[in-house]
Amino acid sequence: MTWAFIFAAQQSLNHAAEEGARAALQWLGSTALEPRAARAGQLAGQYADWVRRMGGAPATVTVCGSGGPIGGLAGGPCSGIALAADQIEVLVRYPYAQAPLVPLLPGMGVAVPGTLSARASVRVGGPVTAAGEGA
Numbered sequence: 001m002t003w004a005f006i007f008a009a010q011q012s013l014n015h016a017a018e019e020g021a022r023a024a025l026q027w028l029g030s031t032a033l034e035p036r037a038a039r040a041g042q043l044a045g046q047y048a049d050w051v052r053r054m055g056g057a058p059a060t061v062t063v064c065g066s067g068g069p070i071g072g073l074a075g076g077p078c079s080g081i082a083l084a085a086d087q088i089e090v091l092v093r094y095p096y097a098q099a100p101l102v103p104l105l106p107g108m109g110v111a112v113p114g115t116l117s118a119r120a121s122v123r124v125g126g127p128v129t130a131a132g133e134g135a
Helices: 002-023 033-047 049-055
Strands: 059-065 066-076 087-096 116-123
Touching: 002 033, 002 049, 002 059, 002 087, 002 116, 033 049, 033 059, 033 066, 033 087
Parallel strands: none
Antiparallel strands: 059 066, 059 087, 087 116
């Protein structure tokens, strides 16, 4: 049962990161990364919310550009993978060892991951800047 919940939570985090990244592609009337990142973070958080409700700890969302975290969306470090100037990555993490979705049997703590994490990235298709001036 424990592993079923781990796999379900991992797939949900993958989906949350992917949907957040897709949201960054939506036209927002601006070339600025910050409004795109805000929408990406909001949507990723919504998709990962069931994990928080069931496990009791929030899934953290980090949205990064080539210069690091964008705006106030630094729920953790960026992946460290070099990003292009027009690329946004969405990372979703959940501290499974601290807040498992189902109680662990004695000795199971060593067999479950400490953190579940997912990453998705998109290229928004053109030079974008933090302030939206375009490059």
